[in-house]
Amino acid sequence: MSLKRLLAVLFFTLVYVSAPGCALLRQAEIMTVLAGSEIKDIEPLLAQIEKETGVRLELTYIGTLDGAEALLDGADYDLAWFSHGKYLTLLQGGRGLVVTEEKIMLSPVIMGVKESKARAFGWVNNPNVTWQDIAEKASVGELRYAMTNPAASNSGFTALIGVATALTGSSDAINAGDVNVPALQAFFKGQALTAGSSGWLAESYVAAQDTLDAQINYESVLLSLNESGMLREKLVLIYPKEGIITADYPLMLLNGGKRQAYDRLVTYLRSPAFQQEMMRTTLRRPVVPGIALDGRIPNPLLVEIPFPNSASVIDSLLFSYLDEQRVPAYAIFVLDVSGSMRGRGIADLKAAMNSMTGLDESLSGRFARFRGREVITLIAFSNRIEETKVFRIDDVAAQGPTMAEVRSFVNSLQAGGGTAIYTALVEAYRLAEEAQRQEPDRYYSIVLMSDGANTDGISQRDFERYYASLPETVKGIRTFTVLFGDADEATMRRIAELTGGRMFDGTKESLSQIFKQIRGYQ
Amino acid sequence: MDRTRIIFLSIIGVTAVAVLGIFLFRPRPQPVVGLIGSEKQPFFQDERVQAALRRNGLDVRVQKAGSREIATAFNLREYDFAFPAGVPAAQKIQQQYGISTSYDPFFTPMALMSWRPIAELLVQQGIATNEGGYYLVDMVKLLPLLQNGTRWSELPGNTVFPVNQSILIRSTDVRKSNSAAMYLGLMSYVANGSNIVQTLNDARLLMPFLSGIFLRQGMQASSSQEPFEDYLVKGMGHSPIVMIYEAQYIAQAALGDATLLPDMVRMYPSPTIFTKHVLIPFSEAGHKLGQALENDPELQKLAIEYGLRNSNLAEFRRFTAEHNVRLPETIVNVVEPPSYEVLEGMIQMIEQLYQQQGGQP
Numbered sequence: 001m002s003l004k005r006l007l008a009v010l011f012f013t014l015v016y017v018s019a020p021g022c023a024l025l026r027q028a029e030i031m032t033v034l035a036g037s038e039i040k041d042i043e044p045l046l047a048q049i050e051k052e053t054g055v056r057l058e059l060t061y062i063g064t065l066d067g068a069e070a071l072l073d074g075a076d077y078d079l080a081w082f083s084h085g086k087y088l089t090l091l092q093g094g095r096g097l098v099v100t101e102e103k104i105m106l107s108p109v110i111m112g113v114k115e116s117k118a119r120a121f122g123w124v125n126n127p128n129v130t131w132q133d134i135a136e137k138a139s140v141g142e143l144r145y146a147m148t149n150p151a152a153s154n155s156g157f158t159a160l161i162g163v164a165t166a167l168t169g170s171s172d173a174i175n176a177g178d179v180n181v182p183a184l185q186a187f188f189k190g191q192a193l194t195a196g197s198s199g200w201l202a203e204s205y206v207a208a209q210d211t212l213d214a215q216i217n218y219e220s221v222l223l224s225l226n227e228s229g230m231l232r233e234k235l236v237l238i239y240p241k242e243g244i245i246t247a248d249y250p251l252m253l254l255n256g257g258k259r260q261a262y263d264r265l266v267t268y269l270r271s272p273a274f275q276q277e278m279m280r281t282t283l284r285r286p287v288v289p290g291i292a293l294d295g296r297i298p299n300p301l302l303v304e305i306p307f308p309n310s311a312s313v314i315d316s317l318l319f320s321y322l323d324e325q326r327v328p329a330y331a332i333f334v335l336d337v338s339g340s341m342r343g344r345g346i347a348d349l350k351a352a353m354n355s356m357t358g359l360d361e362s363l364s365g366r367f368a369r370f371r372g373r374e375v376i377t378l379i380a381f382s383n384r385i386e387e388t389k390v391f392r393i394d395d396v397a398a399q400g401p402t403m404a405e406v407r408s409f410v411n412s413l414q415a416g417g418g419t420a421i422y423t424a425l426v427e428a429y430r431l432a433e434e435a436q437r438q439e440p441d442r443y444y445s446i447v448l449m450s451d452g453a454n455t456d457g458i459s460q461r462d463f464e465r466y467y468a469s470l471p472e473t474v475k476g477i478r479t480f481t482v483l484f485g486d487a488d489e490a491t492m493r494r495i496a497e498l499t500g501g502r503m504f505d506g507t508k509e510s511l512s513q514i515f516k517q518i519r520g521y522q
Numbered sequence: 523m524d525r526t527r528i529i530f531l532s533i534i535g536v537t538a539v540a541v542l543g544i545f546l547f548r549p550r551p552q553p554v555v556g557l558i559g560s561e562k563q564p565f566f567q568d569e570r571v572q573a574a575l576r577r578n579g580l581d582v583r584v585q586k587a588g589s590r591e592i593a594t595a596f597n598l599r600e601y602d603f604a605f606p607a608g609v610p611a612a613q614k615i616q617q618q619y620g621i622s623t624s625y626d627p628f629f630t631p632m633a634l635m636s637w638r639p640i641a642e643l644l645v646q647q648g649i650a651t652n653e654g655g656y657y658l659v660d661m662v663k664l665l666p667l668l669q670n671g672t673r674w675s676e677l678p679g680n681t682v683f684p685v686n687q688s689i690l691i692r693s694t695d696v697r698k699s700n701s702a703a704m705y706l707g708l709m710s711y712v713a714n715g716s717n718i719v720q721t722l723n724d725a726r727l728l729m730p731f732l733s734g735i736f737l738r739q740g741m742q743a744s745s746s747q748e749p750f751e752d753y754l755v756k757g758m759g760h761s762p763i764v765m766i767y768e769a770q771y772i773a774q775a776a777l778g779d780a781t782l783l784p785d786m787v788r789m790y791p792s793p794t795i796f797t798k799h800v801l802i803p804f805s806e807a808g809h810k811l812g813q814a815l816e817n818d819p820e821l822q823k824l825a826i827e828y829g830l831r832n833s834n835l836a837e838f839r840r841f842t843a844e845h846n847v848r849l850p851e852t853i854v855n856v857v858e859p860p861s862y863e864v865l866e867g868m869i870q871m872i873e874q875l876y877q878q879q880g881g882q883p
Binding site: 172 | 673687774879
């Protein structure tokens with residue numbers, strides 16, 4: 001054996017023996033994360049996290065309830081990371097899904113009010129503004145705000161719990177019997193924009209800022225908006241006196257086998273270096289003591305509202321929001337039943353629609369189903385309007401007559417003929433306009449599901465001309481488009497953009513999943 | 523191959539084997555894995571503590587959990603030791619696993635953290651006294667405010683903290699954590715006319731009040747590090763008064779960083795209650811660790827740096843004086859927690875109330 005060989009063997013033996021302790025020689029360990037979309041702004045820091053900890057985070061984004069449900073159903077992720085983990089903790093009961101958790105950063109859920117409005121109300125630098133004050137302005141139409149759907153997104157969820165607790169007049173943790181429905185109805189009269197995600201809400205606020213006065217969101221999102229230069233008028237941050245709820249972004253370990261990597265991760269994420277960088281880039285507050293607050297983050301007295309200690313209290317709050325408190329929805333579904341839908345397509349569509357009649361008993365299904373007080377209009381189209389039917393949901397029982405009627409309509413649909421997308425859409429707006437005249441106090445939205453290009457009826461240009469001629473209140477009705485089969489993506493994207501809606505891709509997930517998500521926007 | 527080369531190679535070879543041998547067969551400290559109450563995590567993470575333990579032949583790795591959770595939510599046979607805070611949690615573990623041995627290397631009194639404006643407000647109300655460097659809170663006088671659900675804004679002359687929140691002491695979840703169990707023990711004594719609750723019947727009578735001081739807080743942390751950290755980070759609006767272990771404060775003060783603001787004040791409830799930290803061994807290595815923590819002077823000294831009290835009172839006094847932590851000369855008014863059966867019974871009654879509310883099991 002030559003000297004060189006011997007030394008080489010010696011060297012590699014030593015390297016091999018010492019490698020487990022040596023980060024440089026190790027390949028990045030991959031950890032999968034089921035995350036709320038509110039975590040997305042951490043992405044620019046992922047490379048740094050990998051460098052410091054040897055852990056590569058692979059994030060999959062999902063909504064609040066969908067996420068909790070996926071985890072309860074045993075979805076296979078190493079970590080979960082949402083703006084708060086309290087609901088999941090309550091739901092999991094003694095099942096021990098979460099091995100351990102550690103808070104990573106903080107951001108209270110508050111309201112940002114346009115400066116001119118805040119000034120007019122005397123709310124600038126006023127520490128005495130209450131949720132009650134906000135409810136009063138909202139109920140008389142003086143304050144139109146954006147807030148996400150509490151059953152779909154964490155910021156709305158957190159806000160609902162805070163507001164509902166504050167409006168009980170008590171200051172202890174809320175119980176199911178305490179809910180002050182009239183006060184909450186007044187408060188939610190002002191909710192002029194809803195959404196299934198806080199990110200989309202912020203974007204849509206920017207697009208519709210001239211028609212809105214305020215927004216409920218994470219302090220970090222509101223501060224970022226103010227810095228973005230995209231607002232014509234800055235938002236004054238209101239920290240209502242009864243208190244707020246602070247999101248604390250716990251990193252939850254689900255896979256106990258990856259404890260060591262988790263510990264490394266948490267040690268780094270809670271280090272002053274990361275906390276400072278995180279605060280600088282996302283404007284969230286540090287969670288570990290001893291780090292001075294960034295000068296851009298206000299420092300008022302943050303009174304914390306107690307978070308309920310019961311999943312059933314939270315469930316009843318969410319149901320009450322949907323069934324009693326919120327402005328009732330008027331949802332129009334424009335459904336393509338052209339020839340290409342024959343077979344699987346129409347079957348999927350029927351399944352998706354039927355699941356919303358109370359047949360889907362999963363956690364998310366229970367919240368996404370058609371709710372009391374809602375009006376659901378179904379328009380089936382091919383190369384012409386096939387059939388239109390309006391359902392007033394006054395009886396929510398899955399086996400009751402109303403839901404049975406919806407199902408019998410859905411089940412009678414037959415595929416055939418061409419695709420007149422714009423003709424059907426015009427019909428939807430025409431119906432909406434008429435309904436809005438009679439019932440202005442509803443939240444109007446349109447869902448357009450299609451699996452092909454426009455082949456019949458009026459053209460895109462005709463539609464856009466028609467849309468431009470609509471009164472502002474009708475124009476404000478958003479269309480959410482769903483790609484299905486061989487849908488024409490450009491067309492669907494354009495319609496969503498034009499009307500301020502959002503496009504969903506039903507070619508990758510089931511139509512039922514997509515419709516559930518869209519329910520968050522209705 | 524010439525001779526010098528052979529000799530040279532042999533030397534290299536022998537050296538290499540020797541180096542490898544030493545590397546592979548050097549005496550390694552025994553790995554010892556345990557579950558601890560979170561408040562002791564910083565102690566075990568300290569490099570000096572780890573070094574001192576290694577000198578005792580122990581390579582200690584810890585996982586944290588709520589002290590009462592340790593007794594209920596884990597299979598402790600998979601560990602070398604459990605190290606909860608509090609005799610009640612320890613007794614629960616000992617009963618469950620039929621283990622009679624235990625070590626109690628250190629203890630700490632329960633304390634309250636608050637804010638100068640609030641402390642002074644309580645002085646004004648005749649509930650607290652300023653002892654210079656710390657406050658004493660007369661729990662008997664505080665009791666009616668807790669019982670009646672009085673809000674901060676309802677205190678006469680309160681201009682410093684006029685919020686609508688009820689006057690409550692923030693604590694951990696009594697079903698999971700020892701510091702909350704100590705708080706329960708303390709308040710049960712005060713609410714029982716300054717008598718230790720002796721029977722479950724007596725406890726039942728006090729339940730409407732005692733359960734309220736926990737249930738009204740909403741969701742709580744399962745482990746005591748969190749409320750103290752929340753206090754430090756989230757401020758007066760979040761945590762007007764929070765129940766902690768004295769040790770947590772001393773350890774923070776000893777860091778000497780800017781975390782403890784001038785307005786952050788320490789109060790001692792009067793009466794207060796002591797928490798012993800009890801180690802229960804499940805293996806030979808666990809025993810060894812218990813003995814080391816009780817007897818190794820270096821470890822005893824390091825424990826004091828984490829604010830814990832033990833038999834070395836002189837060192838404790840020296841250390842706290844060095845870090846300007848003013849302490850009561852003696853803590854006179856100390857009560858014993860109720861018996862294990864009564865305290866455990868009370869916790870279970872509260873647990874049932876949580877479940878009636880549809881709370882987590």
